[in-house]
Amino acid sequence: MVQHLNFTIGGLLDHIAVTYPENDGLVYPERNIRYSYRQFNDVCRQVAKGLLKLGIKKGDHVAIWADNVPEWVILQFATAKIGVVLVTVNTAYKSAELEYLLQQSDSNTLFMIRSWKDTDYVATLHEVVPELDAAQDGVVSTPKLPFLKRVVFIGKETPAGFLNFERIVELGKDVPDSELAAVEATLDVHDVINMQYTSGTTGFPKGVMLTHYNLVNNGFQIGECMKFTDKDRLCITVPFFHCFGSVLAVMASVTHGTTMVPVELFDPLKVLRTVQAERCTALHGVPTMFIAELEHPEFSTFDLSSLRTGIMAGSVCPIEVMKRVVKDMNLTEITSVYGQTESSPGITQSRTDDPVELRVATVGRALPGAEVKIVDIETGAALPPGKQGELCARGYMVMKGYYKMPEETAKVIDSDGWLHTGDLAVMDENGYCKITGRIKQMIIRGGENIYPKEIEEYLYTHPKISDVQVYGVPDRKYGEQVMAAVILKKGVEMTEDEIRDYCRGKIANYKIPKYVKFVEGYPMTASGKIQKFKLREMAIKELGLEESGDAA
Incomplete structure (x- = not known):
């Protein structure tokens, strides 16, 4: 019998804060932040009340444009506690992409940091919203973004026109707990609570609508497959704005009382230092991150013996890299996950006790509660084991749809509820899948596929x-x-x-x-x-x- 959790995201954190109150919840060693789960929940509740005081209410859309700062994960839970949809903004976006997202998502509030790598976020927002020059305390109005009402700055030395995030924390002190409880009582686990824009590897980004139920249960099953417990400590190197960070890392951790140790901006040396200093037992990353860690000149000087499990995903996992990660990083129980934003994101995952051959050569089998089939790309007919076709998935993890794009939604979710991934795969007789490519990435040379x-x-x-x-x-x-x-x-x-x-x-x-x-x-x-x-x-x-x- 597959276990499903019936919590809202905020309700889940309440539950974990009572179950593991003194366990490290969120740790930022460089910032000297070390919240227990009880303290982390208290901070999230305070911010949720501050948002209410600011006039942000259930059903509103608010966007966050930041790397892995503490405020990101605090907002993930604070917004969920009051039924506000968190719209995640890709850190690499420039002005045209930001404008498109804010417009398409109907976001009324933007939370943002000062800059990321070579992009000055404040200057970029001025390009999109020239009226920011006249703003006071974060209140803005611009005809091309009719929904946008306020901008909130995360960090010190607030630029002119912005409201600082710390002010929201202060505002929360004026709101009684009963007001927050009244809002929480109206929430439903099947409400949309998160909107992630597909990465834009093809076409215009689409807003993927995900529910509490999608995210809590996908995170729970992902954590189960890694055998997470309240004794595990996960070093989070992948961005929060993507499902890899916000679900495979954050939700997988919180559903199990596991400690979250984020690295704000990926740097292989910082990752290696963090794992050693915090005795992390788990590490996530895309293949290029693991390659950077393995090939760092100081790699051999670090003690990584605490590591046990984690996830290599995000793009196809090279077998040779996976073998080195198992052998040289002590990640003997590392897993691979396959999925996409439209499925919250996990569809399949290898298990910690799978033979290493299966863990390096496949993306595992269907997660508990998920159905997977391979279909003929021409006819749509289900294919037997060993035959290549399109991987389709169905279950609790499939999105509600693309925001304001019913026709696009109908192209990927059929009338029987199957999500068509657009990925080519082969499934063996035991349900283990190999991803063989994208349908659109297949090369056709002289009639040869x-x-x-x-x-x-x-x-x-x-x-x-x-x-x-x-x-x-x-x-x-x-x-x-x-x-x-x-x-x-x-x-x-x-x-x-x-x-x-x-x-x-x-x-x-x-x-x-x-x-x-x-x-x-x-x-x-x-x-x-x-x-x-x-x-x-x-x-x-x-x-x-x-x-x-x-x-x-």
Whole structure:
């Protein structure tokens, strides 16, 4: 019998704060913040009351544009306690993307930090909302964003026009607990409480509507698959604005009384220091993060013996990288998760006690309570084990839909409630799935279907190669040709011919990359997804392939 939790997100935190009151809840070593679960819940309640005092009410949409600062995770629970939908903004967004999201999401409040990497958020908001110059105490009005009423600054030295986040904490002191309790009593676990915008690897971002029930239960099942308990401590390196951070990390932790130890901005050295200092037992990341940690010059100086489990996900997990993580980082029970924002996000996960071969070669099997099937991409008919087709999922974790986009929703959720992922997969007779690529990323060369992942996995076995991405580029004769963008390990050299020679006789000739490019890094979304379409666009330009066929 699959266990489901019937808590709202705020109700869950109340429950955990009573069950594990003195357990470390949220720890930021660099900021000297160490909240027990009881203290963390108290802070979230205080902020929830401050939001009510500010006039933010159940059903409103508020956006947060920040990296992994403490206020982010506080707002995740504070907004949920009063039924306010938290709209997560990609940290890498620039002005046009920010304007689109604020407009499309109908957000009435924006919480933001000063800057992220090379983006000055305050200057960017001024571009979008020139009326900010005349704002006082965060109250704004602009015709192009009719819903936006206020802007709140997270951090010290508040810029002109903004309300500071600490003021909301103060305002909460004026609101009685009974007022908060009255709002909480009206909430339903199936209310939409979170809106995440798909990463934008294709087309305009869409607002994925997720409920308390989606997020609490997905987080719970993810944590169960890692055997999380109140003794575990998770180092969170992935961004909160994405489901990987807010669900696979935060909700998986809170549902089990596990300690959250976030790293604000990914840095491999900080991650290694944090794991050692806080004796973390779990670590999450996308493959490129684990590669950066493993290849850091000081890697061997750190004691990572406390590590046990975690998740490698976000993009296809190279087998060779997974093996090194198990062997060199002591992550003997690491799991892989497959999913997408539209499924809260987890659909399948490997288990800690799966044989290592299964944990490195598959993305596991359906999470408890989730149904998975593989269907023929032409006919939609269910396929038997061993046959490749589109992976579809159904269950408690499927989104309510895309915000204000019913036609787009109907394209991905069919009349029987199956979510069509757009990913190609093969399932074995025991339900374990291998993701073989995106339907749209399949390369068709002279009538041959080529799946980039197959070539990538082979090239990962070369001792000089650190990372590789394979994709199709236009070709007048064959329709498409295979191209590989290769990141070499530090201090080594390699030629294009060396790569082709390594492939000859090992993989079919038509799969051998015609084009090879050595690169330092890949264009990525802030959540760690490699944007192959950008690699393709760059290659078309550099190689002068615009006239070779359809370069779209």
